[in-house]
Amino acid sequence: MNATVTTLIELAAKRFDADASAIRPDHDLFDALGIDSFAAAELLSDVEDKFDVEIPDYELQDIKTFAALADCIDRRR
Amino acid sequence: MIDWTLENGVYTLSLGHAPCNEIGTGMLAALEGFLDQVDCDRAHTLIIHSSLRGGFCAGADLRELYAGLQGEDPATHRELLRSFLDRIHGVMDRLDMLPLTTVGVIHGICFGGGFELALCCDVLIAEKTARFCFPELRLGIIPGFGGIPRLRREVGNAMIRDLLLTGRSINAKRALAAGLVSQVVPKQEGMRAAKALAAQSGKFDPKARITAKQFIKPLPREELAREKELFVELALRPTLKAALKKFVESDDPRPYLA
Numbered sequence: 001m002n003a004t005v006t007t008l009i010e011l012a013a014k015r016f017d018a019d020a021s022a023i024r025p026d027h028d029l030f031d032a033l034g035i036d037s038f039a040a041a042e043l044l045s046d047v048e049d050k051f052d053v054e055i056p057d058y059e060l061q062d063i064k065t066f067a068a069l070a071d072c073i074d075r076r077r
Numbered sequence: 078m079i080d081w082t083l084e085n086g087v088y089t090l091s092l093g094h095a096p097c098n099e100i101g102t103g104m105l106a107a108l109e110g111f112l113d114q115v116d117c118d119r120a121h122t123l124i125i126h127s128s129l130r131g132g133f134c135a136g137a138d139l140r141e142l143y144a145g146l147q148g149e150d151p152a153t154h155r156e157l158l159r160s161f162l163d164r165i166h167g168v169m170d171r172l173d174m175l176p177l178t179t180v181g182v183i184h185g186i187c188f189g190g191g192f193e194l195a196l197c198c199d200v201l202i203a204e205k206t207a208r209f210c211f212p213e214l215r216l217g218i219i220p221g222f223g224g225i226p227r228l229r230r231e232v233g234n235a236m237i238r239d240l241l242l243t244g245r246s247i248n249a250k251r252a253l254a255a256g257l258v259s260q261v262v263p264k265q266e267g268m269r270a271a272k273a274l275a276a277q278s279g280k281f282d283p284k285a286r287i288t289a290k291q292f293i294k295p296l297p298r299e300e301l302a303r304e305k306e307l308f309v310e311l312a313l314r315p316t317l318k319a320a321l322k323k324f325v326e327s328d329d330p331r332p333y334l335a
Contacts, residue, residue: 038096038097038131041132041185041186041246042185042206044208044246045205045206045207045208045248048248048250049205049248054247054248056243056245057210057245057246058244058245
């Protein structure tokens with residue numbers, strides 16, 4: 001597991017009171033965190049702040065998993 | 078739905094209409110009620126914020142709009158849209174021009190009509206969680222509550238086009254860099270910052286404060302009227318109704334990413 005996805009899972013789990021140890025990189029973000037679109041916007045702000053990136057929403061449309069989001073973050077850094 | 082207090086010359090207007098202060102006829106009437114009662118001789122500042130966890134305001138009440146567009150008579154739809162737009166523009170214009178220093182405290186979602194409401198304020202303080210977005214093109218329309226002319230009053234055309242033509246959202250830090258907000262504060266620190274700003278504003282001579290605001294913040298009347306016309310023409314096409322149907326019937330937790 002690369003550093004980005006590890007940090008991402010820890011960040012998201014902490015934000016939404018989930019168990020980070022139960023989340024794998026290939027898990028679906030929305031299912032694993034039990035979040036709606038409002039919470040997703042909150043997570044996006046956290047991600048942009050933590051990794052100092054800016055990710056347009058339209059680049060997230062096909063992203064389902066933590067691993068895919070971590071790849072997107074790394075491409076934007 | 079909304080609540081307000083007046084203390085030491087500071088009105089605090091709290092939006093509290095779950096799930097996220099959607100603007101329909103109820104919210105519109107509540108805002109009109111507030112503006113009818115606000116006494117500018119007894120105050121120097123108005124702070125607008127949301128008391129809801131999810132954010133400042135998610136925009137127009139799309140479910141109510143969809144219900145209003147049922148039936149087949151285009152003349153009825155046009156009349157309904159014009160009536161609502163005339164009223165909401167009245168509210169936005171009155172807020173925009175109030176002889177008070179108006180401070181918007183933004184956290185979480187500030188989308189569509191909510192963004193347009195925020196743009197009426199003189200000063201925007203964004204908590205780190207704030208996100209700003211004009212998602213209207215996803216529905217086949219443009220912002221209709223005065224958002225485009227007011228955004229143009231605040232920021233450069235590159236940012237306006239990016240926001241409008243992609244429907245993407247930006248965070249508080251980006252909004253600060255674009256000149257859309259003037260302060261970014263940590264989560265839950267927005268009201269403290271707004272009250273400190275209000276205390277400072279209250280020290281100034283009222284005539285000088287009001288003159289400064291009127292000079293620097295003219296109302297873009299012609300563009301506002303033009304935007305309203307364009308909105309109605311776009312909203313009467315079947316594209317909006319189809320998009321609203323999809324939105325209302327969707328159980329997808331990510332509709333804003335569609």
